[in-house]
Amino acid sequence: MPYRATDQTEARRLAARHQILGCALDVVSAGGYGALSVNAVAEGSGVAVGTVYRHFPSKAVLAAEVFRTAAEPELEVVTAVTAADGRSAGQRIAAGAEAFCRRAVAAPVLAYAQLAEPVDPAVESERLRLRRGYRDVFAAVLEDGVEAGELALHDTATVAAALVGGLGEALVGPLASGGDHNRDALVATLVQFCLNCLPQKPGSGAHALEPRAGSGARAIDDRAALLPHHRPLATI
């Protein structure tokens, strides 16, 4: 029995896989999914085309994995930032929206690719999954708000989906045009937009600009924006 898979070979296999995936992520970050060709990835990661196919069964699977790799930490950040910790639903939604927007404008090409670029069905289904993920995170916060008596009873899933869509759509224009003019104002507008959308319990006054003035919430959100957009894949 002259050959057997060992820890070393396994590590090498994983290293090569990470190398390829990381390069593919770089390609997408730089030029979107339109720039993602098996040839480019192979060349960029210093292997032959065939090798790519040793680690990924098809380009579609590779692209979907790139999408997931880029999307996961984003969703995690928003999840973390909106975690239940005694804040009001409004504050939590605002924090999530701000994190979402700040990270998008910080990496516009990648954000456009992930949010809006035309992609093949495999990636599109990952995108749907991601959107559902954001929707669920926001919906959970809305549920908490309803339970706590802060918000009126409403269809939280639909409203959450609309929030996600609203943020995405309002960001796509600026992201596409590379318009870096006054990102802060854009983010502020969108955070306020999300706050306005929340169906207030009748009788309670509308809450305006709560989280903008304070420094506590801002610190959290700035931290979020500064996190890397994906884990360093080179580290195995």
Added chain:
Amino acid sequence: MPYRATDQTEARRLAARHQILGCALDVVSAGGYGALSVNAVAEGSGVAVGTVYRHFPSKAVLAAEVFRTAAEPELEVVTAVTAADGRSAGQRIAAGAEAFCRRAVAAPVLAYAQLAEPVDPAVESERLRLRRGYRDVFAAVLEDGVEAGELALHDTATVAAALVGGLGEALVGPLASGGDHNRDALVATLVQFCLNCLPQKPGSGAHALEPRAGSGARAIDDRAALLPHHRPLATI
């Protein structure tokens, strides 16, 4: 000079063009842009592939024109329904949102194709144009609301874009799953969502459910939903 283009030949040319375009629209309405192939269109309209190319320089141009043909009347309806006529900005936005949603759920496959299906760049750019169109219509209403002192000063273009994106995103899930369960509730939720989003002038109470109870606005919107989704192309 034995041949000259005449009214009759011109009419025939236009008839063939309409025939092809109409068939392409039917194909998209039934199966989305993924089902749109030059072969299918040629077969469906009873001409040869080459003939399609006599009337449209490329498939991309044909697809873009299909998109425009389907999109134009939609935008017109929303424009008409939101026209300035003494109503409050809130009422106008609600009417526009309701018309948009009702027409989308009335033709789900086409709506999904127009709003969310992955498409080639030529169609995508038409889609961007359409979204800008909706955004501008809503933004104009918001401007009016600000001028009239009904709404607080805000970035109307961004908020309008977010409204459009919110409606689209919240509709895509239901449209894709063909879930016809309780369309009215969905529409009502989204109309209320749009109303909530409007930045109230400080001091004025939040306006809830204004347009849902009355009968006047409803009549307008039902009319809108019943309009054909595109002009009968067979009629020349």
Added chain:
DNA sequence: TGAAAGGCTGAACCGTGGTTCACTTCTTCA
């Protein structure tokens, strides 16, 4: 009626980029 000029036809063409596979190189272990 017939010459001129489009229009129509559809089988063949073609470009692109993902995918394959025969071959080489490398790793393991008796």
Added chain:
DNA sequence: TGAAGAAGTGAACCACGGTTCAGCCTTTCA
């Protein structure tokens, strides 16, 4: 060391669907 088998290579392959074009048909008008 050498046999066994995995990993890597990259030129060739191929599928697909948009696009073309030489030949035929239809319309126009002197």
